[in-house]
Amino acid sequence: MINVKQLYKEVEKMVLTQTTTENNKDISQVALCDKNGKILLYYGNEEIEAEAIVSIFMESWNKNASELILHLENGPIYVTPISKELFAVVVGTKQSHIGMMIQKTKALQRIVSDTLDDIVSGIDQVA
Numbered sequence: 001m002i003n004v005k006q007l008y009k010e011v012e013k014m015v016l017t018q019t020t021t022e023n024n025k026d027i028s029q030v031a032l033c034d035k036n037g038k039i040l041l042y043y044g045n046e047e048i049e050a051e052a053i054v055s056i057f058m059e060s061w062n063k064n065a066s067e068l069i070l071h072l073e074n075g076p077i078y079v080t081p082i083s084k085e086l087f088a089v090v091v092g093t094k095q096s097h098i099g100m101m102i103q104k105t106k107a108l109q110r111i112v113s114d115t116l117d118d119i120v121s122g123i124d125q126v127a
Helices: 004-016 050-060 098-126
Strands: 027-034 039-044 068-072 075-081 086-092
Touching: 004 027, 004 039, 004 098, 027 098, 075 098, 086 098
Parallel strands: none
Antiparallel strands: 027 039, 027 086, 068 075, 075 086
């Protein structure tokens, strides 16, 4: 079981683990959000209005959906549930390969999904 600090390190590693060339980054931001659209963890190497992105998805989020991929001018956005209570919003760059974004998100899910719901319930009890 991992703690919140370890979870943040895994998300940070997901964003910072890039190929050797600076102009070939796959992921610029990651946000972990609850079902209500509340951002619980955010990491990014660029400034972005993550709450605006999350609110857009929450308005149209279908609880039966397995994933959502948007291709925008500045790069793709990938949204997927990573546990019963949380979903990930992964923002790419213009150079992003959506397959690599999905692969990194699934790797994060395998590492942390068993403890995410426990972390969320702990946060809810404190609040």
